[in-house]
Amino acid sequence: MTNLRLADRIALITGAARGQGAAEARLFASEGARVVLTDVLEQELNEVVASIGDAAIPFVLDVGDESAWQRCVEEVETRFGGLHVLVNNAGITRSAPLLETSLDDYMDVIRVNQIGCFLGMKVAGGLIAKSGGGSIVNVSSTGGLEGVPRMVAYAASKHAITGMTRTAAIELAAHGIRVNSLHPGGVDTAMLGSPEERRSVDYSWLPAGRLAEPDEIARAALFLASDEASYCNGTALLVDGGVMAGPLGWTPPES
Numbered sequence: 001m002t003n004l005r006l007a008d009r010i011a012l013i014t015g016a017a018r019g020q021g022a023a024e025a026r027l028f029a030s031e032g033a034r035v036v037l038t039d040v041l042e043q044e045l046n047e048v049v050a051s052i053g054d055a056a057i058p059f060v061l062d063v064g065d066e067s068a069w070q071r072c073v074e075e076v077e078t079r080f081g082g083l084h085v086l087v088n089n090a091g092i093t094r095s096a097p098l099l100e101t102s103l104d105d106y107m108d109v110i111r112v113n114q115i116g117c118f119l120g121m122k123v124a125g126g127l128i129a130k131s132g133g134g135s136i137v138n139v140s141s142t143g144g145l146e147g148v149p150r151m152v153a154y155a156a157s158k159h160a161i162t163g164m165t166r167t168a169a170i171e172l173a174a175h176g177i178r179v180n181s182l183h184p185g186g187v188d189t190a191m192l193g194s195p196e197e198r199r200s201v202d203y204s205w206l207p208a209g210r211l212a213e214p215d216e217i218a219r220a221a222l223f224l225a226s227d228e229a230s231y232c233n234g235t236a237l238l239v240d241g242g243v244m245a246g247p248l249g250w251t252p253p254e255s
Contacts (some may be wrong), residue, residue: 004032008063009134011073012036012079014063014116015090017044019137019189023214024068024087031222033085036076038063052086058202063090063116069123076124082131083227086124088117088160088161089139092095093154113157115166121168125177133176137224139217140181142240144160161245162236169234178233185240186211205248208241 011028014023017039025035037052038061039045049056055179057079059072063151076083094105117138128134144152156218165181172179188198188211203210220239223229238244 003058005222006034006085008031009225010036010076010082010131011085011087011090011116011225012038012076012083013087014038014061014120017041017048019085019191020187020214020217020221021089022048022057023218024089025056026052027215027218027222028085028225029053029230031226034080036080037073039070039090050100061086063119064111066119066123067159069119073123073127077127083127083129084134085137086120086135087137087139087221087225087250088120089141089221090092090116091157091191093151095150097150098152101152106156106250108240109153110157111155114160117161117164118164121164121172121179125168125172128177129172129175134177134178135229136168136172136177136223137221138179138181139221140165140183140236142238142244143185144181144183144187145236145238146243162245165236167210173233178224180229180232180237181223181238182217183240183244184212184217184244185238188213205244206243207248210241212239212241216228 006028011033013025016025025037029035035056037049038059042060045058049058054206060066061072090097094109138161140161141158143155148155162181165179169179181250217239
């Protein structure tokens with residue numbers, strides 16, 4: 001009897017060429033899943049696949065392209081016969097004050113973060129239902145629960161993911177599919193700049209005193225993907241080191 005939490009499961013992970021997505025792919029494979037890694041960064045994607053071995057295959061996927069999603073899911077069905085887990089992890093950001101944010105930059109973020117998540121649920125969700133059900137994990141953010149200065153498009157897209165997750169959780173439950181959102185705080189990945197830039201920032205103001213490691217987010221995604229979360233549906237799971245627990249850096253005045 002195996003103790004692997006994703007034994008005999010097929011999992012598709014977007015944005016898997018680096019950061020959180022790569023960490024999720026490696027962890028899911030170590031827990032018995034065969035993983036389909038997708039990204040637009042082909043060389044980096046192939047490097048991650050090579051580091052995992054035979055349990056992983058790559059697929060170059062623009063998550064904002066519905067026809068590309070259809071080709072990807074058809075390949076998954078042809079190759080593996082089904083799909084059980086989808087992690088909508090792909091995401092980008094642009095930083096500028098709202099009054100200086102161009103429509104092109106805004107729509108770039110919406111296309112990847114919001115439309116990519118919608119298309120993943122719509123297209124891959126059909127194969128998960130056909131395979132007998134499973135789990136969809138949508139990676140939102142603490143920025144999907146609060147405002148984020150200088151990142152209006154990012155906040156809008158992540159709030160949309162939170163809302164779409166709850167709607168999909170209700171609709172897809174009849175197909176045996178659980179849908180939950182994952183809400184990381186700051187994570188030590190390239191989205192926050194180069195390694196040198198990330199090391200130069202003082203994170204002592206955070207309750208945890210540091211950024212999260214990608215593996216810490218991956219472990220939360222694994223929980224939601226696995227049967228350990230069998231009664232979690234429509235949940236917004238925070239993995240933020242306490243950032244959303246209350247006002248940061250504020251204490252009441254002495255009485």
